[in-house]
Amino acid sequence: MESTTPNGVRSVSAEQFHRSLRGRRLIGNAAVILFLGSTLVGLATLAALIIDVLIDGLSWIDWDFLSTYPSRRPPDAGLRSALFGTLWVGGLTALFTFPIGTATAIYLEEYAPRNRLTQFIELNISNLAGVPSIVYGLLGLAVFVFLLNLDRVILAGALTLTLLVLPLLIVAGREAIRAVPDSYRQGSLALGATRWQTVRHVILPSALPGILTGTILAMSRAIGEAAPLLAISGLVFVTFTPGHPFERFTVLPIQIFNWVSRPQLDWQHVTAAAIIILLLVLLTMNATAILLRDRFQRRSEE
């Protein structure tokens, strides 16, 4: 079947060429279908879940649902205390996490000497990001609730969540700082700026959008957590709006956990409605993070 070109170079005949091409195309198409199928498994499951929750809960959401306290009777049950609890815990966690996480990231990227101790610290921070959240809950219970005698209050919950998400923010903050071009650093130092002035006036402004994105993503992790706070607050029934950090509290995920474990059919709807609210809060936060990151990228491309 082999033919020879005028130059004497052996070449594959046209027929052979087409046959092998058909086979390769077939394999190529099969691969695409396989990958698309894998993607759809996740997407379809997620879509089914969301649709199911929406059908179950959407009709239960109204102003009363957001503004009333939990109740023993499903039609009267509301999210008020859980929403305020989430706001309090989330707000305080952000307040603690942002400065500590940013400062740690700055230290590790800009100041820390490259030695074994630093490497050890960095390794541990990465490892801490992978510790199961219930472990943090138990740690918080032992340290903040009992050792520091804070009792099962908002502050104890916020401090526990701070420990939980701090590694995430430190990792994100370091990446944001590392993305600042070294030429900025050198330019600033060469003009006789001190190290701190360089950090304050050049590094931080450039890295801030990235750090903020990291903070928001860390916060959405914190707000979605039930396990560590369950250890702190217990499965409580809160019928007041917390006014300061030393009050008992509940949060959205705990309230959901509370309701979902009840047998009566109506509680399913209440739970679904609460899940929708929680998802809304989280999606809003993530969308903000994405918007920030986009603006950041566009600016640094210029």
Next chain:
Amino acid sequence: MTNGVTENPGGGETRRASIMTTVVSLEGSRDRERSPGRLALPEQVSDRVPVAERPVSLSTQNMSLYYGEFRALKDITVEIPERTVTAIIGASGCGKSSFLRSFNRMNDLIPGVRVEGSVEMAGVPIYDRRVDVTELRRVVGMVFQRPNPLPMSIYENITYGPRRRGVRNRAELDEIVERCLTQAALWDEVKDKLNQEGNELSGGQQQRLCIARTLAVEPDVILMDEPCSALDPASTLRIEELMQELGHEYTILVVTHNMQQAARVSEMTAFMHMEEDRAGLLVEFGPTTEIFTTPKEKTTEDYITGRFS
């Protein structure tokens, strides 16, 4: 801040006095940011002193530089005259940039760097423990290979250095911006868009902006690390003209790969060469015309005539 930079004190001080100021500011560097700023615009020297008679600005004696175990520079001894453009030429990797950066101690940023021997500026040992690196970097300014304006407006790029030293007065800052941009031959092009981002300018304009912002901190020495290698020929020409003009007022040390450039802009030339053990050596140092026409060393001649690069 204390007096910071006020109106130019004593407009007609001699060059000597200005160097003394530098010495004093380096000596007293513990209490930072107190040095009275150098004269804004030293009077133009019409009849220039011959190169050989100019006072020494930067000098090294048996200076070696190590990156960890690796010796990058070996036994360099040189005396660079002030208010002169001095070119450093040599093949890639022979340590020209390392040598340049040892004068404002930018090498300190690299872990494991060690300098042996002495490096002095106007008689002050700059690797002395008492020398404040921040103040040294103000007195020894630097322009980088790639234009690197800070991510802020043109105005803020110029005022960045003065502001960090405590200059707050708006009128004074305005004056600095106009003077430095004019000196860097950029004022006419950007005076109407001072609030535009510095990195929106063209490459050549960005490099002139970087020169202008270096002038704003009133240095004595300006180090330039291949300042034209990222620029087109027209921009290169402008920067070269600028270097020659500034060479009357500042000590300029420029690393270049371009021998024509060295010949065009510099009065003194240092030729560096890499040895077998990859350590950089200073082969020959002298007036540019001599280096290019009657080099004393065989390696210099080979390099100049393009026998290797």
